Amino acid sequence: DVKVTQSSRYLVKRTGEKVFLECVQDMDHENMFWYRQDPGLGLRLIYFSYDVKMKEKGDIPEGYSVSREKKERFSLILESASTNQTSMYLCASRGLGLGTEAFFGQGTRLTVV
Amino acid sequence: GQNIDQPTEMTATEGAIVQINCTYQTSGFNGLFWYQQHAGEAPTFLSYNVLDGLEEKGRFSSFLSRSKGYSYLLLKELQMKDSASYLCAVRDSGIKAAGNKLTFGGGTRVLVKP
Numbered sequence: 001d002v003k004v005t006q007s008s009r010y011l012v013k014r015t016g017e018k019v020f021l022e023c024v025q026d027m028d029h030e031n032m033f034w035y036r037q038d039p040g041l042g043l044r045l046i047y048f049s050y051d052v053k054m055k056e057k058g059d060i061p062e063g064y065s066v067s068r069e070k071k072e073r074f075s076l077i078l079e080s081a082s083t084n085q086t087s088m089y090l091c092a093s094r095g096l097g098l099g100t101e102a103f104f105g106q107g108t109r110l111t112v113v
Numbered sequence: 114g115q116n117i118d119q120p121t122e123m124t125a126t127e128g129a130i131v132q133i134n135c136t137y138q139t140s141g142f143n144g145l146f147w148y149q150q151h152a153g154e155a156p157t158f159l160s161y162n163v164l165d166g167l168e169e170k171g172r173f174s175s176f177l178s179r180s181k182g183y184s185y186l187l188l189k190e191l192q193m194k195d196s197a198s199y200l201c202a203v204r205d206s207g208i209k210a211a212g213n214k215l216t217f218g219g220g221t222r223v224l225v226k227p
Binding site: 004030031033035040041042043044045048050056058059090092094098099101102103104105106107 | 121143144146154155156157158161163200202204213214215216217218219220
């Protein structure tokens with residue numbers, strides 16, 4: 001069974017803290033994505049990676065960075081957490097091929113206080 | 114850029130049919146996906162269209178018209194468990210980076226009533 005695993009389901013952090021969200025996939029997928037999901041705004045792409053050490057900005061990269069040192073792992077970093085980064089964060093992975101679907105992790109609900 | 118529009122919410126009765134529309138204006142197009150997301154859970158894949166026409170999968174069908182920038186998801190014989198959000202997503206065109214980007218609409222929450 002395919003699996004995308006996010007390190008935490010719930011996380012509470014203080015403003016100004018450095019936050020790491022980890023995502024691991026076991027499907028040998030080339031592509032990995034970080035989205036945030038907010039009511040009324042849907043899923044918005046933060047960053048994605050199409051290969052090890054390769055990354056591309058999505059639609060809302062400000063305040064975030066990413067790391068892809070190994071194929072199976074894609075990390076999202078909040079350099080200095082702010083309250084407007086309180087959200088549900090979803091990681092996804094997808095293989096090559098036109099119609100290949102993306103598989104999502106269960107999400108990390110991050111609250112910044 | 115990408116602009117993808119879906120209705121925010123729809124209500125339907127158990128056993129009925131509901132059609133969820135999705136319109137898109139995108140700089141590139143390489144296929145359209147529909148996902149289902151139950152509250153508190155991860156989105157799961159429902160369907161994929163890259164050519165014009167209807168794709169049928171049991172109670173769910175998805176239609177695409179590339180010239181109109183339009184797709185719909187049709188849910189037939191609605192069941193209570195179909196209450197969920199339905200997300201339309203467009204894959205960008207191009208190779209490598211751009212060609213792997215998947216952009217989502219805001220999602221349509223469907224409420225099925227007895």
